[in-house]
Amino acid sequence: MNSVRGILNFRHIINGNILMTLFLLILTDMQAQINQNEKPNIVFILVDDLGWKDLGVQGSDYYLTPEIDKLAKEGVRFTNAYAANPVCSPTRASILTGMDPAHQKVNISNWIGAQKYEDRSGDELMQPRIADHLALDRITMAESLKANGYSTYFIGKWHLGETEEYWPENQGFDVNIAGWSRGNPGSFFSPYNNPRLEDGPDGEYLPFRLEREAISLLEKHTKQSNNPFFMYFSMYNVHTPIEAPENFIEIFKNRQEKLGLDSNGVYENDKGVKHRINQSDATYASMVWAMDSVVGSLMNKLEELGLDENTMVIFFSDNGGLSAPGYGVTSNKPLRGGKGWVYEGGIREPLIIKYPPLTDEDSNRVVEYPVISHDFFPTLVDVSGVDKKPDQQFSGISLKPILSSEEMPDRSLYWHYPHYSPQGGKPASVIRSGDWKLIHFYESGENELYNLNADPSESTNLASLKPELASSLEDDLMQYLKDIKAQFPKEK
Structure with missing residues (x-):
């Protein structure tokens, strides 16, 4: 018993x-x-070729962007935010790796495919060769978040690899919709001839198709997963070809007349290149409006699904607006230049960040602290609490402190574009230190020096009046480029 x-x-x-x-x-x-x-959900909205002044909240009188203007009131707007490069692929590489794209370990200082499609026989200097893909051994933002429990979704333009082994699904994304080798959609109306996007009905407009894909992903995720998610919505808008629905175009033609705008555009000459200096293109305005509508639909869906209180939203552009030549459809004034140029119009971008922990006092705030696209990865590591590998390098810094109104360290920002752009830009490197910006041009070996606080239009070159400052900044710039083992143009 x-x-x-x-x-x-x-x-x-x-x-x-x-x-x-x-x-x-x-x-x-x-x-x-x-x-x-x-952990916060993350929606990163990257617009293609959107200029610094292409939003109502940024000062545009012609374009209509009520949804993005609303987002700015709910978040923090940065007035000195920069792309890492005046063309697309390098900036995209910097966002995903957190590194300067001119760094030897990235080596994407120009748009991928440039060397294949352009005849540069008339150029004075020989451009360095770049990688034709984002290397698989670079840890991407998606790979880092995925390893820490995030579901990762890519929608839209990729342009970081000529072959599919380098496309989003092999760079950390669980889902890839429409991302492939091309940076230009070919057509904004179906059929798209895109191997990662089934054609829709004839005449379907690409921005609205990708909007539906994004909303569908959000709905499925909410039903099927408890994981936080990272959605990288990399729009094809407002890149060429400049195309929009006819009913949209008619609205902005009427708006042209109402505002008394010259529909043919007004131009000025800068170093032998004509740049548009007014915003009046009805088709481009329609593309901006469509892009704004898509952003509004995404924000409404997040709210409808109860995700808005725990979702960080970042809105940014990959380079300046296209002001010259040929497709000069927008103006970046008062900034000088545009896409393909290292003047402010080519690299300064609209940036809005909506961060859930912000209080009402923190929202609708304008920040003048200079930031750059390789700051995004370290920022997301910081706010999400994901693990950073010991050997993982970042060129940027976390912006989390400034989102909560904390002090940020003084630092210099650098750009390296040792190439000739289709828009007329010449090989150059840049440093911004405080209010001072120095541009070093490789053809002539000359420097241009500007005080951006007093002269945001970069109209008065002070290099001859401040030779010691110019020399000191050039030394700093060249040492930085040496440290990252950047490539330089060479004599032919």
Whole structure:
């Protein structure tokens, strides 16, 4: 009898331990899910070729962007935000790696495909060769977030690899919709001839198709997963070809007349290149309006699904607006130049960040602190609490402190564009230190020096009046480029 009781007691103890173990496992799993859900969702909206002044909140009188203007009121707007490069692929590489794209380990200082499609026989200098893809051994933003429990979704333009082994699905994204080798969609109306996007009905407009794809992903994720998500919505708008629905174009033609705008555009000459200096192109305005509508739909869907209180939203552009030549459809004035140029119009971008922990006092705030596109990756590492590998390098810094109105360190920003652009830009490197900006041009070896606080239009070159400052900044710039083992143009 005692032995039977002993066996029963033993079984009771064992069963109790099993139950306790199961309880602890369930509790641990629940806690993990709670901690997972505490990580913010992230929606990164990258617009293609959107100029610094192409938003109402940035000063445009012609374009209509009510949804993005609303986002700015709910978040923080940066007035000195920069792309890493005046053309697209390098900036995209900097966002995904957190590194200066001119760094030897990235080596994407020009748009991928430039060397294949352009005849540069008339150029004075020989451009360095760049990588034709984002290397698989670079840890991307998506790979880092995915390794820490995030579901990762890519939608839109990729342009970081000529072959599919380098496309989004092989760079950390669970889902890839429409991302492939091309930077230009070919047509904004179906058929798209895109291997990562099924054609829609004839005449379907690409921005609205990608909007529906994004909303569908959000709905599926909410139903099927407890993981936080990272959605990288990399729009093809407002890149060429400049195309929009006819009913949209008619609206902005009427708006032209109402505002008394010259529909043919007004231009000025800068170093032998004509740049548009007014915003009046009805088709481009329609593309901006469509882009704004897509942003509004995404924000509304986040709210409808109850995700808006725990979703960080970043809105940015990959380079300046296209002001010259040929497709000069917008103006970046008062900034000088545009896409393909290292003047402010080519590299300064609209940036809005909506960060859930912000209080009402923090929102609708304007920040003048200079930031750059390789700051995004370290920022997301910081706000999401993901693990950064010990050997992982960042050229940028976290912007989390400034989102909460904390002080940020003084630093210099650098750009390296040792190439000739289709828009007339010449090989150059740049440093911004405080209010001072120095541009070093490689053809002539000359420097241009501007005080951006007093002269944001870069109209008065002070290099001859401040030779010591110019020399000091040039030394700093060249040392930086040496440190990152950047490539330089050479004599032919």
